[in-house]
Amino acid sequence: MPQLNKIAILCGLLFALPATAGAQKLTMSFNSLAAHDTNRAFLRVSNRGGFGLALGDADAGNFPEGTLNRYIFGAGLWIGGIGDVDDNGQPDRITTIGYNPSNLSDLEWIEGAVGFGRNDSRFRVLDSSNPADQADFPATLLVAPQELFAVYGDRFSTFGTGQASVPLGVEVRQRSFAFTEVDLNTAVIFQWDFLNISDQIRDTGYTIEDLWTGIVLDPDIQVSPVGSVLDDTAAPLTVDGEEVLLIWDSDFSEPAFEGTPGFMAVVPLVNPGGQTTITQMTSQFGADVRIVPANDADQYDTLAGIAPRDPTIVEPGFDLRALIGWGAIDLAPGAVHRTAAAFVWADAAGDPPSFLSPLDPALDESLPLLTDLVAAVRSVRDAYDQQLAGLPALLDFPGDPGPGPGPGASEPGVVLQNFPNPFTDQTTIQYSIVDAAEVQLKVFDITGREVTTLADGFLEPGEYSASWDGRSTLGVDVPAGVYVIQLVTPAGTSTVRGLKAR
Amino acid sequence: MILATVSPGGQIRASMRPAIFSCLTALVLAALIAPTSARGQGNGENGGLVGLTLPLGARPLGQGRAIAAVRGELQGVPYNPATQSGLERGSLTYSRFEGADLADLNSNYIAGAYVATWGTIGAHFVYHDFGDVPLTDTSPTPVGSIDLNESVIGVTYANQWRDELDYGVTFKWYSSDLGVVEASGPAFDFGVLYAPRDVPVHLAAAVRNVGPNLDLEDGSVAVPGGGSSGAVREEQLPTRIRIGVGVNLNDLFSVPEGYGASLLFDVETDAREISTASQHFGGAVTLREVVTVRAGIVSIDNPFVDEGDGNRQIGGSFGIGIYYQGFEADIAREVSVSELGDETHFAVGWRF
Numbered sequence: 017m018p019q020l021n022k023i024a025i026l027c028g029l030l031f032a033l034p035a036t037a038g039a040q041k042l043t044m045s046f047n048s049l050a051a052h053d054t055n056r057a058f059l060r061v062s063n064r065g066g067f068g069l070a071l072g073d074a075d076a077g078n079f080p081e082g083t084l085n086r087y088i089f090g091a092g093l094w095i096g097g098i099g100d101v102d103d104n105g106q107p108d109r110i111t112t113i114g115y116n117p118s119n120l121s122d123l124e125w126i127e128g129a130v131g132f133g134r135n136d137s138r139f140r141v142l143d144s145s146n147p148a149d150q151a152d153f154p155a156t157l158l159v160a161p162q163e164l165f166a167v168y169g170d171r172f173s174t175f176g177t178g179q180a181s182v183p184l185g186v187e188v189r190q191r192s193f194a195f196t197e198v199d200l201n202t203a204v205i206f207q208w209d210f211l212n213i214s215d216q217i218r219d220t221g222y223t224i225e226d227l228w229t230g231i232v233l234d235p236d237i238q239v240s241p242v243g244s245v246l247d248d249t250a251a252p253l254t255v256d257g258e259e260v261l262l263i264w265d266s267d268f269s270e271p272a273f274e275g276t277p278g279f280m281a282v283v284p285l286v287n288p289g290g291q292t293t294i295t296q297m298t299s300q301f302g303a304d305v306r307i308v309p310a311n312d313a314d315q316y317d318t319l320a321g322i323a324p325r326d327p328t329i330v331e332p333g334f335d336l337r338a339l340i341g342w343g344a345i346d347l348a349p350g351a352v353h354r355t356a357a358a359f360v361w362a363d364a365a366g367d368p369p370s371f372l373s374p375l376d377p378a379l380d381e382s383l384p385l386l387t388d389l390v391a392a393v394r395s396v397r398d399a400y401d402q403q404l405a406g407l408p409a410l411l412d413f414p415g416d417p418g419p420g421p422g423p424g425a426s427e428p429g430v431v432l433q434n435f436p437n438p439f440t441d442q443t444t445i446q447y448s449i450v451d452a453a454e455v456q457l458k459v460f461d462i463t464g465r466e467v468t469t470l471a472d473g474f475l476e477p478g479e480y481s482a483s484w485d486g487r488s489t490l491g492v493d494v495p496a497g498v499y500v501i502q503l504v505t506p507a508g509t510s511t512v513r514g515l516k517a518r
Numbered sequence: 519m520i521l522a523t524v525s526p527g528g529q530i531r532a533s534m535r536p537a538i539f540s541c542l543t544a545l546v547l548a549a550l551i552a553p554t555s556a557r558g559q560g561n562g563e564n565g566g567l568v569g570l571t572l573p574l575g576a577r578p579l580g581q582g583r584a585i586a587a588v589r590g591e592l593q594g595v596p597y598n599p600a601t602q603s604g605l606e607r608g609s610l611t612y613s614r615f616e617g618a619d620l621a622d623l624n625s626n627y628i629a630g631a632y633v634a635t636w637g638t639i640g641a642h643f644v645y646h647d648f649g650d651v652p653l654t655d656t657s658p659t660p661v662g663s664i665d666l667n668e669s670v671i672g673v674t675y676a677n678q679w680r681d682e683l684d685y686g687v688t689f690k691w692y693s694s695d696l697g698v699v700e701a702s703g704p705a706f707d708f709g710v711l712y713a714p715r716d717v718p719v720h721l722a723a724a725v726r727n728v729g730p731n732l733d734l735e736d737g738s739v740a741v742p743g744g745g746s747s748g749a750v751r752e753e754q755l756p757t758r759i760r761i762g763v764g765v766n767l768n769d770l771f772s773v774p775e776g777y778g779a780s781l782l783f784d785v786e787t788d789a790r791e792i793s794t795a796s797q798h799f800g801g802a803v804t805l806r807e808v809v810t811v812r813a814g815i816v817s818i819d820n821p822f823v824d825e826g827d828g829n830r831q832i833g834g835s836f837g838i839g840i841y842y843q844g845f846e847a848d849i850a851r852e853v854s855v856s857e858l859g860d861e862t863h864f865a866v867g868w869r870f
Contacts, residue, residue, distance in 0.1 A: 432658035437651070438698045446658055462568055462623055462648065464856025465820040465831065488822035495753070496699045496734070497568060498623075498648045498666060500858055511858075513622065515651050515666070517698035 091115060091233035093188065094339070095170075095210065096316035097224035097347070101182050107225070110184040111315035112170040117234040117337045118299040118308040159193070159403055166190040169213060184224065185214030193404065202361040203396045205285065205404065210353045221349030228319045229355050230293070230341030231282055232308075237265040248336035251374035252294045253281065255381045255393045259292045260284065261340040262379075262389075269370035278363040279389045282340050285400045286356040289343040293321035297337040308337055320344065356404075358396045362389035431457065431503040431510045434484070438515035441485060445470065447503050447510070448479045456504040457482055459514075467494055470501075486516050567756050569646045569668030569694055570705065570727050574627040575613045576865035580837020580850030581800025582814020584782035586762030587722035589684060589713055592629050593865065595642060595674050597760060597784075598709035598724035599686030602640050603676035606869075608632045611846075613865035617856070622649035637677035644670040651697070664697040672707075684711040692732070700737045705729040705755055718769030722762040725789070727755040757789035778804040782814075794819040800835070810839040810848075816855050831855055837863075844869045 092115020098107045169187035189209040210229060215221025235248050247270075253262040261282040268277050284292060295318055297308045309315045316322075319341040340357075347353050365387035372379070381390050431447040449455060457471035468489045470482040484501070488494050496516055503510045575593030578585035585591060586598040592609045594601030610630045617623030624647050631640035648666035672690030679685060688707035694700065709724030731752040767779040780802050787795035800814030814835045823829045837850030846867040853860050 433652050433654050435654035435656060435658050437654040460858055461822070462617070463572065464858040465818070465822060466857055467822040490822065490824055492822075494822065495567070496696055498651060498696070502858070513649075513651050515653075515664075515697060 228343035580812035584800035587764030600709035603684035611867035
């Protein structure tokens with residue numbers, strides 16, 4: 017099947033090229049960052065706001081695809097707003113994070129959606145190149161042979177988070193595109209429609225005030241095998257009067273420097289609020305820039321550029337986390353807010369200096385070194401304005417399942433992928449119960465023999481966690497191998513497979 | 519004790535045969551029954567290296583995995599190499615096992631045999647695919663996945679001694695890649711099948727997976743947070759003992775030409791824990807030498823739980839096979855044997 021999918025996509029590309037001929041052809045690259053592996057349980061992009069996070073595949077997180085080293089270790093959305101979420105008359109600053117570069121378990125989308133796979137009804141992903149999804153994609157609305165749609169939200173945001181958090185009440189409809197044109201072949205465009213669903217997760221909804229959305233990313237530009245990720249740095253760059261986030265490896269003098277040095281940019285394309293913030297962060301304590309904030313209020317202040325904040329641009333020497341935010345708007349219950357941005361990569365035009373500081377006064381759009389990057393930024397802006405800006409909101413898309421919890425929310429329970437996996441002494445299994453029910457959480461070996469029972473009883477709706485020490489009911493350490501972890505409720509089952517190491 | 523006297527011509531004296539056979543039958547039946555009444559506490563160790571113990575073959579599966587006492591059955595080789603003896607023609611077979619959906623397991627078994635004057639030589643290859651398993655670190659979010667598999671390649675020689683005793687031996691090489699652990703090594707299977715011409719009952723015994731301990735080495739996937747010591751570890755082969763009885767009903771009842779029926783009963787147990795036995799009862803009816811209908815009952819021991827605590831999984835199986843002008847096709851389904859769901863097996867073959 018994987019091969020058939022690729023053949024189908026290739027055929028689609030061949031037929032689509034003539035139809036989209038023009039100044040800015042839009043064709044999709046199935047093997048670009050915007051592609052996702054439909055035959056695996058995880059997506060390379062557009063999963064609950066995270067993209068490029070696929071450490072098991074050495075090439076999966078690269079941007080552009082095919083490069084030797086990871087350029088984006090991980091990236092994802094942050095959404096922050098002000099609302100009286102606890103209904104005490106006092107406004108709260110709440111931030112929903114789709115990717116936390118300091119703590120990957122601290123995510124607030126539907127946890128485990130990736131593990132459930134693209135067909136999990138709680139986390140809907142549609143792929144226009146997938147025959148099973150094509151009925152949901154009227155050809156008249158498609159602009160490329162392959163487009164990806166993902167729907168995710170924070171209605172269950174307390175699940176699996178490492179902090180006390182409540183849902184802000186946002187659902188995201190994400191549409192992504194990639195280009196293969198000469199000028200755009202290293203660009204990926206994302207378009208997001210944010211829907212205020214606060215009225216769906218509580219008795220009465222509220223207007224989310226000063227809503228900021230943005231992308232946080234962990235770039236690891238290791239052009240050299242011996243290169244250091246600590247040399248990544250970032251700076252705002254103004255192109256034609258509008259800021260973009262510029263990221264690069266500042267130390268071009270590394271020994272055995274291989275490949276072509278270059279620059280990455282995150283380019284805002286749609287920003288009704290009109291404000292942009294750019295912040296450098298790190299996960300390393302002791303650095304002289306701010307640590308990735310760990311609570312809702314600090315995260316919001318960082319995203320919105322509110323004091324207190326550290327200098328945004330400093331010399332490199334730490335593992336960079338870059339944040340670019342857009343705001344601010346007010347979003348009433350049921351209302352939709354659209355933003356869009358692009359990731360762009362361009363090689364350096366000419367030989368770079370041994371070191372390029374983010375504080376270099378020559379660092380502006382006229383710098384010859386940035387000629388190709390600036391051209392790429394302009395191209396992607398033009399492409400969006402000319403061919404993508406008029407696309408209907410995903411909420412109006414015929415195949416869109418529409419707002420709301422979806423059919424999966426009525427499922428009685430879901431078990432998430434155990435972690436760590438593989439494991440030796442202990443692994444954790446998180447599971448959620450939507451409807452109160454008698455529940456059993458059991459472990460079976462690959463031949464269907466029961467190994468042990470981790471939970472057995474009546475559970476109220478909520479999120480639960482269990483651990484398995486790799487032992488049978490008899491207390492014996494079971495052999496290395498594949499084991500099936502199954503959540504059983506009267507209405508059905510949910511399973512994951514764990515790998516026990518000796 | 520003298521069990522038999524052999525005539526100068528090499529044949530067991532006819533007058534002694536009923537006594538010998540009665541003794542053997544009694545011994546086998548005692549062995550078949552005894553394990554069910556004396557199960558001890560499982561040690562959980564015999565659940566490993568499953569690639570050497572997973573069931574194979576649509577025909578065995580269709581009749582409750584009772585196959586040890588069937589002569590001339592290429593799909594019986596993984597259970598008893600002596601079943602390869604008695605093949606009248608060279609044979610090829612391919613059988614695929616689709617595990618329960620939730621287990622995401624499938625197995626492929628391909629075997630061939632050539633009949634010569636000096637015996638029957640065969641070879642088989644088994645490939646178990648355990649599918650992709652997501653890898654995680656500090657959260658449920660997968661950071662990759664790994665495809666896991668095990669394989670066995672084997673060569674079998676089988677022949678008949680004095681027209682009544684079939685024997686067979688298999689040498690096989692087992693390879694396992696479970697990502698975190700890799701292992702490979704040799705193993706032997708031995709089997710005999712006693713099928714006197716004038717007695718409708720066949721007796722069989724086999725010992726499988728005999729050999730040195732397997733060296734387990736760290737695989738290509740590291741365990742998050744450590745756990746890969748780098749040291750070579752050993753694991754005992756899952757040695758199994760199987761005893762079987764087959765009754766050819768054609769010899770007991772008047773059956774029309776072209777029809778046949780048989781009943782089979784196997785017991786298999788872990789050699790290191792005799793009490794953990796599994797029972798297999800099956801039957802097959804052949805119509806006009808073309809269609810064979812099979813059914814069986816399986817009672818499998820679960821070494822992971824204690825006696826009386828759901829330690830036995832009892833299920834049924836059924837299957838049907840068609841044989842026409844050398845070509846054969848079989849399909850079988852096991853129901854309620856695995857707690858993860860029903861399992862399907864199908865096979866095609868050619869006798870040339």
